[in-house]
Amino acid sequence: MGLDRTCKEFALLSLKLTIIATWVAAQPKPECQSNCGDISIPYPFGTGNGCNISSNFFIRCDTTSNPPKTFLSSTDIEVLHISLDGYLRIQQLVGFDCYNSLGRSSYGESFSLLNFPISNTRNKFTAIGCDTYALIEGTLGHTYSTGCVTFCSDVEDVINGSCSGIGCCQAAIPKGVRNYVLNFDTRRNHSNVLDFSPCSYGFVVEDGAYNFSVSDLSNVNFNTTKFPIILDWTIGNQNCTEAKLDPKNYACKENSVCIDPENYSCKENTSCINPGYLCKCLDGFQGNPYLSYGCQDIDECGTLKPCNETATCYDVAGSYYCSCPEGFEGDGQKNGTGCSPKVKSHQSFPTLLVALGIGILFSLLCSSWVSLGLRQRKLNKLKQDYFQQNGGILFREHLSRYKEYGETAKLFTIEELKKSDKQLP
Ligand SMILES: *[C@@H]1O[C@H](CO)[C@@H](O)[C@H](O)[C@H]1NC(C)=O
Ligand SMILES: *[C@@H]1O[C@H](CO)[C@@H](O)[C@H](O)[C@H]1NC(C)=O
Ligand SMILES: *[C@@H]1O[C@H](CO)[C@@H](O)[C@H](O)[C@H]1NC(C)=O
Numbered sequence: 034m035g036l037d038r039t040c041k042e043f044a045l046l047s048l049k050l051t052i053i054a055t056w057v058a059a060q061p062k063p064e065c066q067s068n069c070g071d072i073s074i075p076y077p078f079g080t081g082n083g084c085n086i087s088s089n090f091f092i093r094c095d096t097t098s099n100p101p102k103t104f105l106s107s108t109d110i111e112v113l114h115i116s117l118d119g120y121l122r123i124q125q126l127v128g129f130d131c132y133n134s135l136g137r138s139s140y141g142e143s144f145s146l147l148n149f150p151i152s153n154t155r156n157k158f159t160a161i162g163c164d165t166y167a168l169i170e171g172t173l174g175h176t177y178s179t180g181c182v183t184f185c186s187d188v189e190d191v192i193n194g195s196c197s198g199i200g201c202c203q204a205a206i207p208k209g210v211r212n213y214v215l216n217f218d219t220r221r222n223h224s225n226v227l228d229f230s231p232c233s234y235g236f237v238v239e240d241g242a243y244n245f246s247v248s249d250l251s252n253v254n255f256n257t258t259k260f261p262i263i264l265d266w267t268i269g270n271q272n273c274t275e276a277k278l279d280p281k282n283y284a285c286k287e288n289s290v291c292i293d294p295e296n297y298s299c300k301e302n303t304s305c306i307n308p309g310y311l312c313k314c315l316d317g318f319q320g321n322p323y324l325s326y327g328c329q330d331i332d333e334c335g336t337l338k339p340c341n342e343t344a345t346c347y348d349v350a351g352s353y354y355c356s357c358p359e360g361f362e363g364d365g366q367k368n369g370t371g372c373s374p375k376v377k378s379h380q381s382f383p384t385l386l387v388a389l390g391i392g393i394l395f396s397l398l399c400s401s402w403v404s405l406g407l408r409q410r411k412l413n414k415l416k417q418d419y420f421q422q423n424g425g426i427l428f429r430e431h432l433s434r435y436k437e438y439g440e441t442a443k444l445f446t447i448e449e450l451k452k453s454d455k456q457l458p
């Protein structure tokens with residue numbers, strides 16, 4: 034058992050050493066710009082010169098502003114955060130539609146053409162105003178249009194913090210939206226609510242990133258506000274099965290797995306944009322799955338300290354194990370059975386004796402039973418042999434010939450004789 038463990042340890046250790054030897058630790062591609070201001074740029078994103086996986090993943094860093102600003106591709110869409118979990122946080126200005134006593138005074142259409150779809154699960158289309166029809170429109174293979182309405186006649190009716198149709202409304206965003214335009218309409222040009230809600234505002238916003246405040250209705254500078262939006266990014270336009278067939282361009286590197294985006298359906302229209310795929314480090318590994326050896330083994334022993342203090346922790350590729358000291362047993366885990374002293378031999382001696390005693394007794398019983406059976410069988414065989422040797426068969430045949438004259442003679446078996454013997458006085 035000791036040898037077995039040593040062998041296992043050695044094998045795992047040598048595997049780990051190979052991985053470490055070939056491992057290049059970096060979030061961006063080596064020799065690529067790792068961040069723009071305080072926004073980090075992990076590969077597959079990059080600032081050109083082979084640092085981005087494709088032109089969709091190009092990041093433009095504008096160093097003329099202070100702090101530097103990060104933009105997506107060649108657009109003016111500002112990036113706030115890039116996550117390797119397949120999302121991107123950008124920010125966009127709100128759309129607005131303002132009125133005075135003469136009618137519409139200013140209008141700002143918010144529109145976007147995006148490389149990646151807006152996450153339908155992590156954003157909401159939100160509109161505020163008291164005479165507001167707000168629509169979000171775009172193309173999604175076919176054109177789509179959705180939105181919400183919000184009305185109120187008195188500022189007293191508006192509940193601060195509640196976005197439920199009075200002063201504020203929300204709508205879900207369809208799946209796969211990559212472009213949109215915001216449109217507004219009113220019933221009475223805000224004429225009856227001009228004093229507290231001269232404008233309608235509309236924006237797509239990350240879930241939870243906006244809390245409706247009554248004061249936003251009358252805030253004429255609200256149109257300078259920018260809100261975060263979550264985009265879902267994926268690699269290419271193939272699913273995992275298809276992507277693996279092209280190893281040269283397959284983006285998932287060592288110690289990683291390919292993931293298909295959840296619930297993606299292309300059934301409605303065959304010309305819809307294909308989902309693409311994501312990569313994820315295997316369990317027990319962390320880092321950038323898009324870089325060669327970017328997924329690094331997690332040192333569980335050092336970070337989690339998962340073993341009982343008496344046990345020794347061994348970090349192996351993708352995992353770890355705890356080993357109890359000599360004379361102890363258990364899984365060695367803090368969360369598990371820990372290490373407890375092995376059951377001592379003097380404690381087990383009496384039980385062993387009893388067990389041994391029962392065993393011997395049982396086997397004795399067994400063997401005597403068997404030998405008894407054997408002896409019985411031997412006896413029977415002997416009887417039969419004697420019967421045959423002493424002309425028993427001939428005698429029986431001879432007897433059967435007299436059967437036709439009535440049952441004058443009978444060959445008694447030993448059992449029958451025994452029975453008759455008992456019946457005798
Ligand atoms: C990175 O993006 C730039 C700008 O869009 C593009 O010219 C370049 O081809 C991209 N790199 C790769 C490897 O596609
Ligand atoms: C709203 O204002 C527009 C001009 O901006 C005007 O043409 C229209 O008649 C107005 N509608 C109402 C209901 O006042
Ligand atoms: C799919 O969408 C395209 C436009 O993007 C359209 O021309 C085509 O007819 C649609 N096909 C189906 C089956 O709806």
Ligand SMILES: *[C@@H]1O[C@H](CO)[C@@H](O)[C@H](O)[C@H]1NC(C)=O
Nearest residue numbers: 194239240241242243244245
């Ligand atoms: C919105 O309100 C919730 C709870 O009231 C709070 O946790 C959250 O931080 C607020 N969000 C913003 C953007 O203010």
Ligand SMILES: *[C@@H]1O[C@H](CO)[C@@H](O)[C@H](O)[C@H]1NC(C)=O
Nearest residue numbers: 192193194244245246247248
């Ligand atoms: C509404 O709530 C916000 C915080 O969510 C607060 O700053 C504001 O003062 C409140 N307005 C009123 C009128 O209560």
Ligand SMILES: *[C@@H]1O[C@H](CO)[C@@H](O)[C@H](O)[C@H]1NC(C)=O
Nearest residue numbers: 126131139141253254256257
């Ligand atoms: C906000 O609206 C005002 C007019 O109400 C306009 O002058 C200004 O340009 C708008 N700001 C933006 C960022 O659109």
Ligand SMILES: *[C@@H]1O[C@H](CO)[C@@H](O)[C@H](O)[C@H]1NC(C)=O
Nearest residue numbers: 271272273274275276293307
């Ligand atoms: C991947 O795409 C191919 C072709 O579009 C399709 O036949 C296959 O079912 C897809 N696989 C998965 C797991 O979605």
Ligand SMILES: *[C@@H]1O[C@H](CO)[C@@H](O)[C@H](O)[C@H]1NC(C)=O
Nearest residue numbers: 153154155208294295296297
């Ligand atoms: C995927 O579909 C299942 C069932 O249809 C649903 O419960 C789940 O919330 C969906 N996930 C996403 C991210 O849409």
Ligand SMILES: *[C@@H]1O[C@H](CO)[C@@H](O)[C@H](O)[C@H]1NC(C)=O
Nearest residue numbers: 337338339340366367368369
């Ligand atoms: C131990 O279990 C708790 C909850 O049961 C969990 O939160 C913790 O991460 C576990 N620790 C280790 C080292 O597995």
Ligand SMILES: *[C@@H]1O[C@H](CO)[C@@H](O)[C@H](O)[C@H]1NC(C)=O
Nearest residue numbers: 341342343367370371372373
């Ligand atoms: C280590 O294991 C022993 C025996 O199971 C247990 O008594 C002790 O509490 C464990 N220590 C920790 C830190 O879990």
